Amino acid sequence: xxxxxxxxxxxxxxxxxxxxxxxxxxxxxxxxxxxxxxxxxxxxxxxxxxxxxxxxxxxxxxxxxxxxxxxxxxxxxxxxxxxxxxxxxxxxxxxxxxxxxxxxxxxxxxxxxxxxxxxxxxxxxxxxxxxxxxxxxxxxxxxxxxxxxxxxxxxxxxxxxxxxxxxxxxxxxxxxxxxxxxxxx
Numbered sequence: 675x676x677x678x679x680x681x682x683x684x685x686x687x688x689x690x691x692x693x694x695x696x697x698x699x700x701x702x703x704x705x706x707x708x709x710x711x712x713x714x715x716x717x718x719x720x721x722x723x724x725x726x727x728x729x730x731x732x733x734x735x736x737x738x739x740x741x742x743x744x745x746x747x748x749x750x751x752x753x754x755x756x757x758x759x760x761x762x763x764x765x766x767x768x769x770x771x772x773x774x775x776x777x778x779x780x781x782x783x784x785x786x787x788x789x790x791x792x793x794x795x796x797x798x799x800x801x802x803x804x805x806x807x808x809x810x811x812x813x814x815x816x817x818x819x820x821x822x823x824x825x826x827x828x829x830x831x832x833x834x835x836x837x838x839x840x841x842x843x844x845x846x847x848x849x850x851x852x853x854x855x856x857x858x859x
Contacts, residue, residue, distance in 0.1 A: 719778075720850060725771030725785065737766060746819070746851050747858040753802070753817045762817070763790065763804045772802055776850055782843050784836070789823050790814070797823040798832040800840070 720740035744754040755762060766772070772786045784799050791805040791814055801823040805814035822833040837844075851857040 720774070720776050720781075720847075722772050722774045724766055724788075725773060737772065738762065740850075740854060740856070743851070743856055745856045745858050746848075748848070749859070751818045751820055752806075753819050755817065768793070769795075774847075776846060781847060782840055784840075786819070787823075793823065795823075796827055798827065798830060799836045 720743070721736045722738050724737050738755065742755050744756050746753050766788045768788065768790060770788045772788055774781045774786065782800055786800040786802045787797055789795075789797065789801045789803050791803075791807060791812065799822065801820050803818045803820055803823055804816075805812065806816065806818050807813075821837050822828055822830065827833055848857060
């Protein structure tokens, strides 16, 4: 009977250890990230999850967090990730949905769709696009957060309605990035 007690403690520790990464983007005030020097720091407040199962979601819990974002350029709509995030396009399946949360709350009412320059579909709502065509120049190494895809449909009534519908969420997104010093104007 005595050997069951240590076994129960070992099981409890193992379960607790494996469940810690699942709180990476929670809104709990108690959720903390323990660094190598045993200091605690608050968790990221902006998180993006793939709607479809991806290697990144299984390995890291989130596709990206605000810690992965280097900056967002309001004029070009480029969302620059840190160097470690460059292979993000390899982690997200084409046309996968991306749910973005801010402070644990769902930020954009219909999420975003991941597209690339090879997409032949039209999207009338928010997209995270890998690449951009600017005249004759094709840039496929960067990410852009657009209101639609392709950009020629920007004046479509559905695009305008969707942009208007998420205006307050877009403003919250921009204010958050500005508060973190990650917004370029």
